[in-house]
Amino acid sequence: MPKKVEFDEEGVAITIPDQKKKISVRKLDKGSLDKMRPVKGGFQPARLVVNFELYDEDQPDKYLVELDAPVEFRVRYTKADLKRAEKEGAALALGFWDGSGWVRFTLEKHGFHLVPDADSEKGGFGVVAIKKWGDPPVSWGK
DSSP states (O other): OOEEEEETTTTEEEEEOOOSSOEEEEEOOOOOGGGSOOOTTSOOEEEEEEEEEEEETTSTTSBOOEEEEEEEEEEEEOHHHHHHHHHTTOOOEEEEEOSSSEEEOOHHHHOOEEEEOSSGGGOEEEEEEEEEOOOOEEEEEO
C-alpha cells in the first residue's frame, strides 16, 4: 500500500508506492537562494518551498538516490507564484538545485504538470514523478 507523507506548512505531499526497501521521508533545511545562484537563461528560482530526502528505514543515516518505482510529490503553488511568472512573461515552473545549478522539472523527464484548484484564487499544485532523488531544495520560479 502506498505511503503518503505531508508537509502542511510547505504545501507538499509525497506519495511513495511499494518499494523493495521500506522508505521514509525526512524534511531538511531549505537553505537560501543567495547560495544557489541561477545561470542566466536557465531556471530562475523565486520561492524556495522544501528540501527533503528519502531514506531506507533499515539504514536511516544514508539517503536513497535510486528508487524501484517513481515517487510522486505535489507542491502547492499560490496565486502570487503564478502572477510573478506571468508578469515576467514566463510559464510557472518548478525546479530543484542539483548541487551546482538549477534544473527545471519537465513533462518529458519528470511528468511535471500543474493542477489548478477549482477556485483559481487559491492556486493549485505542481505534480512531479521521480525515480532518482538526492536531497535537493525545490523552488517555484520560471
